[in-house]
Amino acid sequence: MAEFTLHCFCQSGNAFKAASLLACAGADWEAVFVDFLGGETRTPAWREQVNEMGEVPVLEHRGLKLSQSGVILDYLAEALGRFGAESPEEKREIWRWILFDNHKFTSYFATHRWLRSLAPAAPEPAVLAFLEARADAAFAVVEKHLESQDFLVGGRPTIADFSLSGYLFYPPEETGYDLAGAFPAVHAWSQRLAALPGWQPPYELLPGERIAPRRSYPIKG
Ligand SMILES: N[C@@H](CCC(=O)N[C@@H](CS)C(=O)NCC(=O)O)C(=O)O
Incomplete structure (x- = not known):
């Protein structure tokens, strides 16, 4: 079993925040796929067992279960000694x-x-x-x-x-x-x-099936 477990799915940029830090820090981590598009985070069981807020990402480490990407990033910076504040x-x-x-x-x-x-x-x-x-x-x-x-x-x-x-x-x-x-x-x-070093784009780093945009609009830029 890896040291860090991240509950995530590939469309989640909030999960990507934590996953890209883990990847760039060379951490020992594994992804647990959450079927967000299939409604998994809205089930009472997921909310009871994983996150009462019904949100991805969730990080598990040494018996701790953390949610909110900002809190997870702060925790990882401290745990890994990378990308944190120096004052x-x-x-x-x-x-x-x-x-x-x-x-x-x-x-x-x-x-x-x-x-x-x-x-x-x-x-x-x-x-x-x-x-x-x-x-x-x-x-x-x-x-x-x-x-x-x-x-x-x-x-x-x-x-x-x-x-x-x-x-x-x-x-x-x-x-x-x-x-x-x-x-x-x-x-x-x-x-x-x-x-x-270690960085990968979200659709390569995170689990789940990529889906095509359901609608087409003009692109800014
Ligand atoms: N502030 C939270 C936002 C997390 C969030 O909104 N995650 C999305 C997936 S990317 C979610 O689970 N949304 C479920 C909902 O809004 O009910 C964070 O930074 O972790």
């Missing part, structure tokens, strides 16, 4: 970005992608437009920050980078964003992360 100031700065990610960046971008490409029912156009505008505003903040630095905090990759980049590596026809054109500094940063 209290850095720790606060990392958490500032992770909280921004969870509230404004991943949340709108991932929900937009889900409704646009993966949800069984086509979304209301106004809902999609609202999410796109909110994602654009969050992207603009990150773009500006990265125009003058290679990584989000401390000039080197940290868990803040793994958090905010969780959904950036899904294909443009799925996310609706061609980053090279739409947000070039974000794109360049994502390429620096993809160049880290």
Whole structure:
């Protein structure tokens, strides 16, 4: 049995945040596939046994069961001694970005992608437009920050980078964003992360079946 177990599925960028850190740190880990699209996380048994919040990812390590990608990343940085803060100031700065990610960046971008490409029912156009505008505003903040630095905090990759980049590596026809054109500094940063030893794209790193986008819309960028 591997040292770390990650409950995950390949469409989950939140799971990819933890999986890519584990891969880049060279950790001994295994994936447990969660049939999210088949409704597994909504079953009472899964909520009772794995995560009462009904969310992926969940990390298991030495009898601990952790959820919330930010908490998992923080735990892994400490357990593996990689990609963590080197001072209290850095720790606060990392958490500032992770909280921004969870509230404004991943949340709108991932929900937009889900409704646009993966949800069984086509979304209301106004809902999609609202999410796109909110994602654009969050992207603009990150773009500006990265125009003058290679990584989000401390000039080197940290868990803040793994958090905010969780959904950036899904294909443009799925996310609706061609980053090279739409947000070039974000794109360049994502390429620096993809160049880290051990890094793999989500559809190679995580288990599950890739599905084609269910609908087609114009791509930004
Ligand atoms: N803030 C959570 C978000 C996790 C999350 O929303 N995961 C999705 C899959 S990528 C999920 O399980 N959603 C179920 C739901 O919203 O009911 C984190 O960072 O781990």
